[in-house]
Amino acid sequence: xxxxxxxxxxxxxxxxxxxxxxxxxxxxxxxxxxxxxxxxxxxxxxxxxxxxxxxxxxxxxxxxxxxxxxxxxxxxxxxxxxxxxxxxxxxxxxxxxxxxxxxxxxxxxxxxxxxxxxxxxxxxxxxxxxxxxxxxxxxxxxxxxxxxxxxxxxxxxxxxxxxxxxxxxxxxxxxxxxxxxxxxxxxxxxxxxxxxxxxxxxxxxxxxxxxxxxxxxxxxxxxxxxxxxxxxxxxxxxxxxxxxxxxxxxxxxxxxxxx
Numbered sequence: 001x002x003x004x005x006x007x008x009x010x011x012x013x014x015x016x017x018x019x020x021x022x023x024x025x026x027x028x029x030x031x032x033x034x035x036x037x038x039x040x041x042x043x044x045x046x047x048x049x050x051x052x053x054x055x056x057x058x059x060x061x062x063x064x065x066x067x068x069x070x071x072x073x074x075x076x077x078x079x080x081x082x083x084x085x086x087x088x089x090x091x092x093x094x095x096x097x098x099x100x101x102x103x104x105x106x107x108x109x110x111x112x113x114x115x116x117x118x119x120x121x122x123x124x125x126x127x128x129x130x131x132x133x134x135x136x137x138x139x140x141x142x143x144x145x146x147x148x149x150x151x152x153x154x155x156x157x158x159x160x161x162x163x164x165x166x167x168x169x170x171x172x173x174x175x176x177x178x179x180x181x182x183x184x185x186x187x188x189x190x191x192x193x194x195x196x197x198x199x200x201x202x203x204x205x206x207x208x209x210x211x212x213x214x215x216x217x218x219x220x221x222x223x224x225x226x227x228x229x230x231x232x233x234x235x236x237x238x239x240x241x242x243x244x245x246x247x248x249x250x251x252x253x254x255x256x257x258x259x
Contacts, residue, residue, distance in 0.1 A: 001055030003046045004109060006116035007039040009063050009070035013121045023217060024224035025092050026122060035070035038117025040184040042177045045147055046115050047078045056080045062090060062101050075195035076187035087205045092217025099131035101215060104208040106136060114174040118143055129176040139169035142176045
């Protein structure tokens, strides 16, 4: 079972995130960058499947040189190897363009199953599985809370209001996992040391046969036109209770259109 896990390095959602005024893209160089939290659940699921059925887990990421930190985190968790697509021309690419790069990379790899997190915390678009599946011509199963691989097919349970849907598709397929599917393991000291020796293959757009002019901010399908910083926090409203405090409180909530 050859499993590829898509991972992304993103600015830490617990720290302040900014846009670069030079081109209105996410300021990643100055950010506290980490592996996308949702991708850790996909990595854990891939490792669980490998432990049960054997095979190999490969991590695939598209990003700048700093994305090697996210790769090392995945390798220290137990992934076997990684492919890192890095090219300056990719900067500012939209989801549609990025999906073309990912699909081109996957076409040069052997895979039975592709796993990824349900969304990236820096964009929260949740569209990459569908975009990649369309480009590769393979089925996609999204939002899985449980994955079962048997008989050449993938079966998932997708959470819904009041229950779940049972979905099935033949392999190869791409599956996005939700954060209810498992509990990601912490890298052990042994795993961290072993990660330093695991192979990481670096590829450019030329290596993938992707035209540099087809990606990047200049030809992106969407871009930020303008932005402004968060306004400073104003003074709060003090309600003095003179027997009518509850009424004043509700009136204030109503004035803010909260109730």
